[in-house]
Amino acid sequence: MTSVDAKQAISFVFHNTSGIGPQTPSFHPTYTHYFFGDNETINDVNSSEIVIHIKDDTFETMIEGITKPASESSIDPVDTIISSLSPCTFAPFKDTPRGWTPPGNLVLQYNPPMSFAGNRSPISSSSEDTTVVYEIYHESLANHRMRLYHHQLQIMPFFFIDTASFIDPCSRDSVEKDTSTPDTQWEIFIIFQKTTRREITHYSIVGYTTVYRFFRFPDNYRFRISQFLIFEPYHRQGHGTFLLASVYKKALSSGVIDTTLELQSPDFKIMRTVTDIMLLSKLGVLTSKPIPFAKPSDPVETAYSLPSILPFSPDLLESAQKIVPLSTNQLKHCYNIIRMICLPGDAKSEEEFRKDIKRHLLRTHEEELVGLAQEERISKLSLLYQMTLAEYKLVLASFKKHMDLLSCESFGSF
Structure with missing residues (x-):
């Protein structure tokens, strides 16, 4: 049976339709076993190219694929992805409303040092007619607008976190119509790159984390970090450190006594400890x-x-x-x-x-x-x-x- 490597066959492309802000390179998933099994191969095909298109502000998502089946019984891998990710939806892009702003409340604003660009594309910086700043927004799933935004974000952990699961498994229709009840203990932190040129502002998503608020007897709370993702074009630029620091900042202002983790990869464990040591040292x-x-x-x-x-x-x-x-x-x-x-x-x-x-x-x-x-x-x-x-x-x-x-x-x- 012929097969192809699913991780190489699938790519993500962020689209910026504003004319200002970043145009990021495409990137591949880290994991595909949720869709194609432990071998992470698309079987019974001669070739397959699948592109997941994402608007980098509103996170609307489209998927397209060109697959050459090896037999009449071949299953289209695009159908496999779509069915595995329902309740999320894939649909043609709509025009971003003029003056669109991220959901939630601003909790931190920062600019990482230019030295963090490393060997990647330089971190976008301000120029004579353009200003760039990174902003982190926070809100709970009780907020309808944040819930709608996060609902579509849920496709990403299945490609980049080994043991991903749905936080909000309700259908898109029930979320839009507000006919289903979310678990309001979930809270979301999202990083956006904010680019302003003349009087036009564009927001591009950088990454996000989900946090669950537990009651801690007698009158405190505990944060448990669940999903933590910085998207590949923004890796090794300091954003994970600022995102984690924003979680701590919110914790201190809302009766949270400590912060724990569900599971942590080796890379995340190092990043977390480095962040903690920097804060404790500073x-x-x-x-x-x-x-x-x-x-x-x-x-x-x-x-x-x-x-x-x-x-x-x-x-x-x-x-x-x-x-x-x-x-x-x-x-x-x-x-x-x-x-x-x-x-x-x-x-x-x-x-x-x-x-x-x-x-x-x-x-x-x-x-x-x-x-x-x-x-x-x-x-x-x-x-x-x-x-x-x-x-x-x-x-x-x-x-x-x-x-x-x-x-x-x-x-x-x-």
């Missing part, structure tokens, strides 16, 4: 003063006086959560990495750090270590320590690449 939450760091442009001989790490205690945890709303486990994780940064470099301090990390690992891995013989337990603990140290160093390497974000006034403006 605000001086776990140290005697904010941590200064050399930027890539600083002279090699530039010297900085590192602060001392504060003793970890329930009081420190409580005060830290009032400034950056992290879970207890994540705060401890960040504390250990910041402590490693602040090590004075003498043998005694490094030995105390090593012993404390191993004691922490003994507690967190007690179930898998308790039944082992002493020699095997020592060997296993040593391996866990080396893996933990390697993870810390990976986070710090990414952290140093993100140092320019600390100069952005809007980052950490809680």
Whole structure:
């Protein structure tokens, strides 16, 4: 049976019909197993090209495909995608209403440093007749306009998140007519690039995250981040960091005591920890003063006086959560990495750090270590320590690449 790679056959194209703002390159999905099985292949076809067209402001969506079947019994892959994604709809684009603005309330406005463009197309910046700024909007699914917008966004996680599911599985018709009841504990944060030229403004979506608000006895709440997506043309430009920071900012203003995650990929785990460490460092939450760091442009001989790490205690945890709303486990994780940064470099301090990390690992891995013989337990603990140290160093390497974000006034403006 002939087949083609589904991930290569499918591409996404964002369309900007305003004449101003970005024209982003097409990109391919990360996952297609939701539609075409674990092998992620379109079977019984000689060739297939499928394009999902998306208006980058209103997120209207069309799909088209050219497939050469290998037999009369071949199933059109476009039909497979459409049927798998109902309740979402695919339809021809309509003209964007003049003066269209994003749904929700503005919670953060920022511009990432130009250094974050990397090897990709440069981050759009302001010029003599054009201004560019990134804005993050927030609203709950109780808001009808946000619910309508998010309803169509739901197609994206199935292509870019391994274990995606529908948050709002009601039909498009019932959402439009408001005849179905959403789970109003869901809240949405969306990033848009706002481009203004003369008197015309265009909004282009960059990414979004969905968050569920849980009640936490006796009178607080907890955020659980569910889906977190920065679209491929905007990767590695600092947007994920600002999006996560906006979630924390909203949490602090709405009675949320900490923020947890459903599942996290390795890349997201690093991005999250880097963001958390930058916030904790900039605000001086776990140290005697904010941590200064050399930027890539600083002279090699530039010297900085590192602060001392504060003793970890329930009081420190409580005060830290009032400034950056992290879970207890994540705060401890960040504390250990910041402590490693602040090590004075003498043998005694490094030995105390090593012993404390191993004691922490003994507690967190007690179930898998308790039944082992002493020699095997020592060997296993040593391996866990080396893996933990390697993870810390990976986070710090990414952290140093993100140092320019600390100069952005809007980052950490809680």
